[in-house]
Amino acid sequence: MRRRFMLLALVAAASTMVFAGWAGAITGGTADTTHTYVGLEDNGVFACSGTLISRRVVVTAAHCFSDSTSAFGSDGQGHARVEVTFDQQGIFTTPAPTEHMGTYYFDPGFALAKGGVPGFDTHDVAIIVLDESLPGLGHASLPSIGLAATLPTGTKLDISGYGVQHFGKPDPCDPNCKKQPDAFFTRFGATSNLLSVGKGKQGEFVKISGNTSQGKGGQCFGDSGGPLFVSGTRTLIAEASFGTNGNCSGVGYDFRLDTLEAQNFIFSTLASLNLSL
Secondary structure, three states, X not given: OEOOEEHHHHHHHHOOOOOOHHHEOOEOOEEOOOOOOEEEEEOOOEEEEEEEOOOOEEEEOOOOOOOOOOOOOEOOOXXXXXXXXXXXXXXXXXXOOOOEEEEEEEOOOOEOOOOOOEOOEEOOXXXXXXXXXXXXXXXXXXXXXXXXXXXXXXXXEEEEEEEEOOOOOOOOOOOOOOOOOOOOEEEXXXXXXXXXEOOXXXXXXXXXXXXXXXXXXXXOOOOOOOEEEEOOOOEEEEEEEEEOOOOOOOOEEEEEOOOHHHHHHXXXXXXXXXXXX
């Protein structure tokens, strides 16, 4: 079950303040005002989260927009145009969010898994090159190659992403996690734990916990492409790819950004545009 959400359905639901479960953000989280460089991106159809890794480059997931037609058109070479906001309330910022346009490039090796089985989903990475430089937000850093494999089980990780933390009444979160105030949409963050680093066919992923009853945050719809940091740092080791069930209560699979394949895609794409980080 992938973590993006349909933008138009979310906007329609917001007008009545009743949100379906697929609109949920980070589970077990609180409003995240620390990661100002984590943004909400959309193509007018779907929305995902993403992270600045330089003043102009956002890293996100290939499954976010690779299979839909952008309402904002393309760059003339088949690459979708998308918009990104880094406002705390995302598209619900009043009177209006600050949007930044950019061009979306996804790894051409991306292949969508059937049934959400890890090992068949591959190359789930993309970047957005913004039209303008954003020096005031700060940015994350890509990891050194192989970093995830050096982290022991239980390593604390920080996650961030956009969505709705409370789902209206009746609350499907209850009694498995702390009840939340009235529904609102914002950037959320939480601390999670590393469960394992994949090997073999699952080598592109790290697996993280989503057990809110144990104080471990999880990822949910809208968090696709959102960051997985080594806790307390700006080191981005992975981005959210998919989860194991539609209730956002299972473990999460995040696509590793510490592999040669992932970084070769990022740097070769930028080089083709005469850009660098």
